[in-house]
Amino acid sequence: MTTDTILIRPIDQLLLAIMIFVIMFGMGASLRGEDFREALKRPRALLIGFLSQFGLMPLLAFALAILLRLEAPLAVALVLIGCLPGGTTSNMFAYFGRGSVALSVSMTAASTILALLMMPLLLAFYAPRIFARLSSVGVDENTVFVIPHGNIIASLILVLVPVGLGMLLRHFSRPWAKTAEDTAGFAGIVVILYLILTAALRNGRMFIETTPSLYLASIGIGLSGFVFGWGMAWLSRLEPRYRRTISLETGIQNGPIAIAIILLSFRDSIRDEMLWLAILYSTFIVITASIITLIYRKCGQYDWELHRNRVIHLRLFGSDYQAPYPPLLAAADPQSQPLTRKYRQDSPR
Amino acid sequence: MANSPPNLQPRNIGDLYRLASVHYGGMPAFATRTENPDEWLPLSFHELYRKGQALALALAELGLKRQENIAVFADNRVEWIIADCAVQLCGAVNVPRGSDTTDGELTFILKHCGARFCIVENARMLKRVSNVCEKAQLHVQLIQMVDSHQVSSANTIAKLIKTGLELLESNSAICNNIDNNLASLKPDDGFTLIYTSGTTGDPKGVLLSHGNMLAQISHIPIPIHWCDRVLSILPIWHVYERVLEMITIARGACTYYSSVRHFAEDLLRIEPTFMASAPRLWERLHARILQTVANAHPIRRGLFHMACFFSHHYHASVSWLGGHSVREKRPILLLDCLRTVLECFRWSLFLPLHGFFNAAVLERVRLSVGGCLRGTISGGGALPRSIDRFFNAIGIAVLEGYGLTETSPVLAVRRLDCRVQTTVGPMIPETQLRIVDIEMGTPLYPDSGRSDNGRMRKGEIQVRGPQVMREYYNNPEATERAFVDGWFRTGDLGMVTWNDCLRIVGRCKETIVLLSGENLEPGPLEMRLRQSPLIEQCMVVGQDQKNLGALIVPSQDAKTAARDDSELKKRLDQEVRQLISAANGFKSYERIRAIAVLSQAFAVGDELTPLFKLRRHVIEEKYRAEIAALFNTTS
Numbered sequence: 001m002t003t004d005t006i007l008i009r010p011i012d013q014l015l016l017a018i019m020i021f022v023i024m025f026g027m028g029a030s031l032r033g034e035d036f037r038e039a040l041k042r043p044r045a046l047l048i049g050f051l052s053q054f055g056l057m058p059l060l061a062f063a064l065a066i067l068l069r070l071e072a073p074l075a076v077a078l079v080l081i082g083c084l085p086g087g088t089t090s091n092m093f094a095y096f097g098r099g100s101v102a103l104s105v106s107m108t109a110a111s112t113i114l115a116l117l118m119m120p121l122l123l124a125f126y127a128p129r130i131f132a133r134l135s136s137v138g139v140d141e142n143t144v145f146v147i148p149h150g151n152i153i154a155s156l157i158l159v160l161v162p163v164g165l166g167m168l169l170r171h172f173s174r175p176w177a178k179t180a181e182d183t184a185g186f187a188g189i190v191v192i193l194y195l196i197l198t199a200a201l202r203n204g205r206m207f208i209e210t211t212p213s214l215y216l217a218s219i220g221i222g223l224s225g226f227v228f229g230w231g232m233a234w235l236s237r238l239e240p241r242y243r244r245t246i247s248l249e250t251g252i253q254n255g256p257i258a259i260a261i262i263l264l265s266f267r268d269s270i271r272d273e274m275l276w277l278a279i280l281y282s283t284f285i286v287i288t289a290s291i292i293t294l295i296y297r298k299c300g301q302y303d304w305e306l307h308r309n310r311v312i313h314l315r316l317f318g319s320d321y322q323a324p325y326p327p328l329l330a331a332a333d334p335q336s337q338p339l340t341r342k343y344r345q346d347s348p349r
Numbered sequence: 350m351a352n353s354p355p356n357l358q359p360r361n362i363g364d365l366y367r368l369a370s371v372h373y374g375g376m377p378a379f380a381t382r383t384e385n386p387d388e389w390l391p392l393s394f395h396e397l398y399r400k401g402q403a404l405a406l407a408l409a410e411l412g413l414k415r416q417e418n419i420a421v422f423a424d425n426r427v428e429w430i431i432a433d434c435a436v437q438l439c440g441a442v443n444v445p446r447g448s449d450t451t452d453g454e455l456t457f458i459l460k461h462c463g464a465r466f467c468i469v470e471n472a473r474m475l476k477r478v479s480n481v482c483e484k485a486q487l488h489v490q491l492i493q494m495v496d497s498h499q500v501s502s503a504n505t506i507a508k509l510i511k512t513g514l515e516l517l518e519s520n521s522a523i524c525n526n527i528d529n530n531l532a533s534l535k536p537d538d539g540f541t542l543i544y545t546s547g548t549t550g551d552p553k554g555v556l557l558s559h560g561n562m563l564a565q566i567s568h569i570p571i572p573i574h575w576c577d578r579v580l581s582i583l584p585i586w587h588v589y590e591r592v593l594e595m596i597t598i599a600r601g602a603c604t605y606y607s608s609v610r611h612f613a614e615d616l617l618r619i620e621p622t623f624m625a626s627a628p629r630l631w632e633r634l635h636a637r638i639l640q641t642v643a644n645a646h647p648i649r650r651g652l653f654h655m656a657c658f659f660s661h662h663y664h665a666s667v668s669w670l671g672g673h674s675v676r677e678k679r680p681i682l683l684l685d686c687l688r689t690v691l692e693c694f695r696w697s698l699f700l701p702l703h704g705f706f707n708a709a710v711l712e713r714v715r716l717s718v719g720g721c722l723r724g725t726i727s728g729g730g731a732l733p734r735s736i737d738r739f740f741n742a743i744g745i746a747v748l749e750g751y752g753l754t755e756t757s758p759v760l761a762v763r764r765l766d767c768r769v770q771t772t773v774g775p776m777i778p779e780t781q782l783r784i785v786d787i788e789m790g791t792p793l794y795p796d797s798g799r800s801d802n803g804r805m806r807k808g809e810i811q812v813r814g815p816q817v818m819r820e821y822y823n824n825p826e827a828t829e830r831a832f833v834d835g836w837f838r839t840g841d842l843g844m845v846t847w848n849d850c851l852r853i854v855g856r857c858k859e860t861i862v863l864l865s866g867e868n869l870e871p872g873p874l875e876m877r878l879r880q881s882p883l884i885e886q887c888m889v890v891g892q893d894q895k896n897l898g899a900l901i902v903p904s905q906d907a908k909t910a911a912r913d914d915s916e917l918k919k920r921l922d923q924e925v926r927q928l929i930s931a932a933n934g935f936k937s938y939e940r941i942r943a944i945a946v947l948s949q950a951f952a953v954g955d956e957l958t959p960l961f962k963l964r965r966h967v968i969e970e971k972y973r974a975e976i977a978a979l980f981n982t983t984s
Contacts, residue, residue, distance in 0.1 A: 096708060290704065305576035305622070308721060312578065312620055316380065316389035323393070324375045325575065 012198070013263060019191040020256045021162050026184020027088045028166020029177035031109050042103060045233075045242045049107045052229045052250045054118045058082040060224045062126050066133050068213040073266075075130045076123075076147065077274035078217055080261065081281055083122045084253035085111035089188070093252060093289050097296035098304035099245035107249045112163065115257075120153050151265035159260050188256070206276070218280035219288065225251030226292050240303040244296045252289055255282035357599050358567075361534045361559040363437040363527075365566070365599060370398035373601040376575055379427045380605045386614065389605070392427050394598075401434025403513025404506060405527055408439055410516070411466070411490070411504075415440040415530060418462040418542055420489070422446050422455070422478060423470030425585045425606045428494040428506050430594070432468050440530045442539040442556075445586030448474060449954035454552060456485050458544050461554060461823065468492045468506070475503060536560030542822050543588055545754045554822030557588065561757040564815035565592045566599050568777045570764045571748075572724065573623050575601035580621035582607050582630070584959050588758045589728050593625045613637070620719040625726040628733065629961040631747065632879070635736045638714060638743075653714070656706035660742045663703035666696040673769050676847035679801060711743050718745065724765055726750055728758070729960030731853060733876045737770055749773050751853055753839055755831065757816045760839075761851045772850035780814035783836060784843060787857055790833075794845050803845070809857055810843040811836040842870070859965065864895050867938045874899075874929060874939060875963075883907035883924050886951050888963050889941065890976050898943040898979035899925060900972055902950045918946050945975040 040046075061082025065075035086108040094104035127147045170177035200207065229250030233243035258278040262271060306325055313321050355372055359365035369378070377391035413419060419436055421443050423429050429445075436443045444462045446455070448470060455478065459467070467489045469475045475493055482489050492504045516523055540559045544552040569592070573579065579597045581604050583590040597604050602623075607615040612630075615621075642653050668674050669692045715722070725740075728750040740747045750762030751773035760782075763774030776782050784794035786808050794803030817837045821827040831838055842854040855870030862868055871889035878887045878899065885904040891897040901921055911917035925944055929935045951957050956968050969976065 092708065096712075302576065308620065309576050309578065313377070313391070316387070316618070317377070317391050318388070321391070323377055323391075 015194075016191070016259065016263065019187055020159065020260045022187045023184045023191070023256045024159055025162040025166040025169075026180045026182075026187070027108075027112075028163035028168075029170050029180040029184070030088060030091075031105070031163070031167055032170065033167075042106075042242075044236075045100075045103055045238055045246070046106065046110060048233055048236045048238060048242075049103070049246045049249060050110070050114070052232050052246055053086060053107070053111050054083070054114070054122065056228050056232060057225050057250055057253075058122050058126060060228060061221055062130070064217055064220055064224065065130060068217050070213065070217060071273075072131060073270035073274050074214065074217070074277055076127060077258075077262065077277045078221060079126045079130065080119075080123065080274075081221060081253055081255075081258050081278060083115075083119045084255075084257055085115040086249045087252050087254040087256075088184075089286075089289070090249050090252040093248045093293050094245045097244050097248055097293040098241060098300040099248060099296070100241050103242055103245045104249055107245070111249075112160070112254070116153070116156055116160065119156060120149055123147055123152065124149060148265045152261055155261045155264035156257070158264070159257050191256070210276070210280070214277065214280065218277055219284045221281060222251045222253075222285040222288050225253075226288070240300060241307060244300055248289065248292065248296075251292070252285055253281070255285070359563065359599075361437070361531060361536070361538075362540055362562055362595070363434075363440065363531045363534070365563075365595065366398050366401055366434045366437060367531075369394045369598050369601065373575060376601060377603040378598060379430055380603060381427045382606070382611070386611065387618070390427075391603070392430075394601070397431060397434060400431045400510050401438055402524065402527065403510045403517055404431060404435035405438035405513070406516045406523060407509035407513040408435055408441075408466070409526070410512070411509075413439050413441055413466060415534075416539055417441045418444050418464045420444045420446070420459060420462065420464040420467040421586070422448070422450070422467065422474055423494055423586075424448050425581060425590075425608075426470070426494065427606065429585055431510075432494070432506060437540070438527050438531065440534050440538070442542050444542045444544070444554075445591075446544065447584045447586050447959065449584075449959065451954065452477065452481055454544070455481050457552060458554075459487050459489060460485060461544075462542055464489060466490050466492065468494060471495045534559060536563070537819070541588075541591070543586070543754055553824055553827050555588075555754050555818050556820060556822045557757045557818055561816050561818060562592065562595060564779065565757055565759060566596050568779060568816075569596060569759050569762065570777065571596065571623070571726065571762075572765055573597065573600050573602045577602035577622045577723075578619055578721070579604045580607050580615060580619055580624040581605065582609055582612055582624070583626060583729075587729075587959055588754050589752070589960070590625065592757060592759065593726070616719040617717075620721040622721045622723045623725065624722070625728065627729040627960045628727055628731065628736070631727055631732060631736050631740065634718065635739055636882075638717065641717065642714075652706070652710050656710040657739075657742050659699055659702045659706050660711060660744065661738070662695060663699040664741060666692045666699065668768065668770075670696060671766075673767055673848065675769050675771050675850070677805060678847065680847060707744065714743050715745065724748055726762065728752065728762075730962055731872055731876060733880060734771060735880065741768065741770070751841075751851060755818045755837060756812060756814070756839075757818065759816070760810075760812055760814070763850075767850075769846070769848050769850045772846055772848070772852045775848075775850050776812075777814075780812060780816065782845070782851065783811050784808040784845065785811050785836075787842070804847055804849075805844050807842055807844045807854055810839045810841045810851070810853075812839065813837065861889070861892050861897070863891060863897070863938060864893060865938065869897075869936075869939055874935070874941070877928050877933065877935075878925065881924050881928060883921060888965065888968055890969070890979070894980050896938070896942045897940065898945070898976065899941045900945050900947055900968065900975065901925070902947045914946070918944070921946060943979045945972070945979050947972065947975070 058079055059082075061079045065078045070078060088108060090108060091101055091104045095101050124147070166177070166180060169180060226247050230243050230247035233246040238246070255278060258281075259275065262274045262278060266274060309325070313323060357365065357368045357372065359368050373394040375393045375395055378394040378397050379392045380389045383390055419441050421429065421432060421436075422445075424447050433443060444458060444464060446458060459481065465488070467478060469478050469491055471494065475491055478489070478491060481487075492506060492509065494506050496505050496507055537558050537560060539556050540562050541557050543555045543557065545555055573596070577600070579593070579602050581590060581594065585591060585594065594604055605615070605619045605621065607619070642650055645653070665674070669688065712720075722745050724746045726748045732747065732749050737747055737749065746765055746768060748763040748765070748768065750759055752758030752760045759777055760780055761773045761776045763769060763772070767774060782794075783792050784803065784806060785792050792803075793806040793808045796803035811833065813836055821831065840857050842857055842860075844852050844854060846852055855872045859871055860868050861871055874889045874897075875887055878884050878901070883904055883906065884901055886902040888900045889897055890900065903917060903921060907917060907920065911920060922944055925941050929939060929941050931937070951963070951968070953959055953961070956964055956971065958964060
């Protein structure tokens with residue numbers, strides 16, 4: 001990418017700032033105090049989710065940056081994306097991907113608060129290692145720059161202010177909060193589309209000039225988040241529907257925060273290319289998350305139907321009702337062995 | 350799916366209950382509402398079989414014989430199924446009927462089937478039936494289903510089950526009798542005797558065999574398994590509901606008994622995954638969803654219509670690419686290729702739009718009907734085109750089917766993977782179809798002599814298959830009339846489309862012949878009229894008249910909106926003229942020239958069959974004066 005490319009004009013910056021404010025405000029409006037309390041009810045899933053979001057994801061970003069030999073600013077941007085808290089859209093994807101919306105919401109809420117502590121820590125941990133690795137593989141020493149930790153914390157706080165305001169709004173007026181939430185969802189799409197379109201119109205070259213490794217990085221970080229997040233939840237023997245939730249929550253990051261931090265914290269010469277990576281990530285994650293969601297919908301159908309059935313039975317038949325449904329069968333097709341198969345008979349009530 | 354349940358292969362219906370108990374055991378089979386609408390009582394497959402077994406022993410003790418008719422007069426409830434299980438285990442034949450039956454019909458049925466035992470739902474029904482028996486001097490032993498307000502002399506099911514359980518415990522070998530009984534039943538033996546409330550004449554007893562029912566269970570292509578919740582609101586004594594419940598048992602799913610009154614809340618409470626109903630219900634649901642949308646914020650309304658638009662185009666292209674668009678003309682290869690290219694373009698254009706709006710808007714609409722509905726079957730009447738399209742567009746698959754009580758009942762039904770609109774889908778397996786010219790009696794389809802095999806030619810539908818009844822009970826003349834060369838005459842008009850799906854056009858006997866000699870089907874006209882918000886029900890008349898007239902029951906809205914009767918009539922007249930006009934694709938002789946406004950709605954059991962079909966002869970009789978007046982004023 002050429003350095004003279006002007007991605008963001010001052011007017012765009014202002015627009016972006018307003019949009020980010022609206023989006024974060026809407027996110028706050030969708031969070032309830034109960035979500036945080038709810039979160040404490042399933043500590044195990046939440047802990048795995050935490051490890052996956054703040055342990056696994058930054059590590060994946062770091063590994064990807066090294067593997068693709070990204071330049072230092074891009075590598076830092078990638079790790080920054082890896083350290084982000086979960087995005088609000090993950091709740092919708094969790095809903096359609098037959099996951100647990102409650103877990104998704106509580107993970108989003110918890111990670112947004114924890115990001116205040118974790119993001120600076122993680123960046124402080126990974127940034128020196130990026131520079132060390134890069135110089136050892138012979139990348140130009142000049143690209144090394146200082147990570148503005150103070151700025152990052154400041155911008156994080158700045159971003160979290162509208163979240164708090166949104167929560168306050170929800171506390172006072174539910175209908176207004178609902179409107180804010182819907183507006184924000186729409187605004188999110190508009191921002192991404194606007195950035196992509198202006199970039200394409202003003203310099204279509206950018207898409208051609210973007211190196212394959214940058215494309216790979218922006219797509220790969222989300223995808224590997226989905227895959228490894230699921231794997232980690234699977235290794236921890238969590239319920240299938242929690243696995244799907246953690247997977248989606250790990251891969252889907254809060255893009256607007258990354259854009260805000262990059263805008264507010266880094267100097268002009270490297271800012272644009274870092275921003276470009278964040279925008280590419282935000283675009284591709286919608287597509288990859290949709291595909292993963294479709295796959296989860298298909299594969300998780302039986303498990304989800306069992307779960308729904310259980311929920312409704314408990315609701316209608318009393319909270320101590322149990323029916324001996326057969327557990328998820330392995331790939332074996334019961335149609336091929338019809339009458340010989342015996343399932344668990346009446347379980348003791 | 351890797352997790353589909355075992356494929357039960359019962360030898361008869363009693364065996365089905367046994368196998369279900371073995372394979373599904375403690376899973377819930379049926380659930381009913383208690384006094385508190387939020388608390389439901391489940392009955393497991395195991396309990397169902399156990400209770401059925403006990404009741405069967407007690408009934409056998411009372412003297413119920415194999416293949417004997419036993420009347421069951423009750424509406425949907427879980428005791429009905431236990432009683433059915435018991436009757437099937439005894440190898441007897443049940444004669445079911447609901448509480449909306451008239452005393453005349455009850456007398457006719459009891460006399461005609463010669464039942465010695467009759468199971469009645471409650472004390473009220475008990476009183477009615479014993480009065481009927483007294484008048485007709487019938488000796489029938491009554492058994493009551495529910496204990497409340499018990500008449501001391503009558504046996505109750507609970508009491509009999511208790512006796513049966515004691516018998517079972519004292520002597521476990523006693524079950525062998527039941528098993529022997531079951532093993533000796535042949536597929537041709539009777540399973541149930543259903544008196545059609547038919548649209549014409551005296552009720553006829555349709556004797557369905559175990560073979561008929563088993564063929565339906567294995568051939569009806571509905572995708573349910575043990576995780577499904579099936580909502581039941583149609584009368585159980587009707588074979589359409591009955592066969593669905595049997596399939597539900599065979600697949601291990603749970604049936605929840607709802608009612609028309611509680612239907613709306615039960616959708617949200619139970620979140621059904623599957624259900625079956627008559628078109629009237631879809632019309633009502635459609636009206637309710639539109640009402641909610643109309644009351645919503647203008648932006649939301651706009652979004653909803655946009656979502657429907659995108660969804661419609663997306664689904665239209667999908668159904669073409671999947672080969673399920675309705676084909677009325679002979680396919681031409683070149684045009685098809687061209688269209689496929691265009692449809693591919695349309696598909697890729699609408700995929701992202703539909704994807705977004707489906708998730709953001711339509712999911713909320715689906716949540717208003719429970720959110721889990723995977724599919725629904727509509728039968729027992731024609732489903733209006735626009736309603737069919739609406740539900741498919743919002744992502745609820747409505748599978749329209751076709752059948753008669755005599756064919757136990759399903760002959761053809763759309764499948765989830767073959768949803769050809771405006772048709773009732775392909776014939777189900779092992780069912781043969783032919784279309785016969787009404788006047789000449791010559792076969793029109795299949796006709797190997799023609800290159801189109803006789804497709805798209807209109808005639809009477811005649812069928813042959815394992816689900817077709819053998820005879821009307823003790824009514825050889827009616828049986829004689831119902832069959833021709835071994836083919837069953839349905840009395841319905843139909844044609845076969847180029848997708849090899851069946852389309853129902855009307856009823857042979859309903860066809861109105863005007864003085865001018867024009868033949869027309871009242872069905873489509875009535876369907877169009879009923880979609881008006883002003884019209885609740887209607888019937889088109891005009892046999893041997895110069896032109897058509899209509900009897901109209903105005904909706905409550907129309908009544909409240911009009912100041913007096915004459916204004917109401919004027920409005921309705923306008924509405925009818927506007928709906929049945931050339932602009933809406935109706936021919937000039939189909940215009941309705943005169944209407945009569947009826948003050949009283951048609952009632953189920955009187956002017957309507959339980960599936961809300963018009964009993965034309967009853968209505969013609971009842972409103973003879975009004976109909977005569979219609980044609981006097983206009984002539």
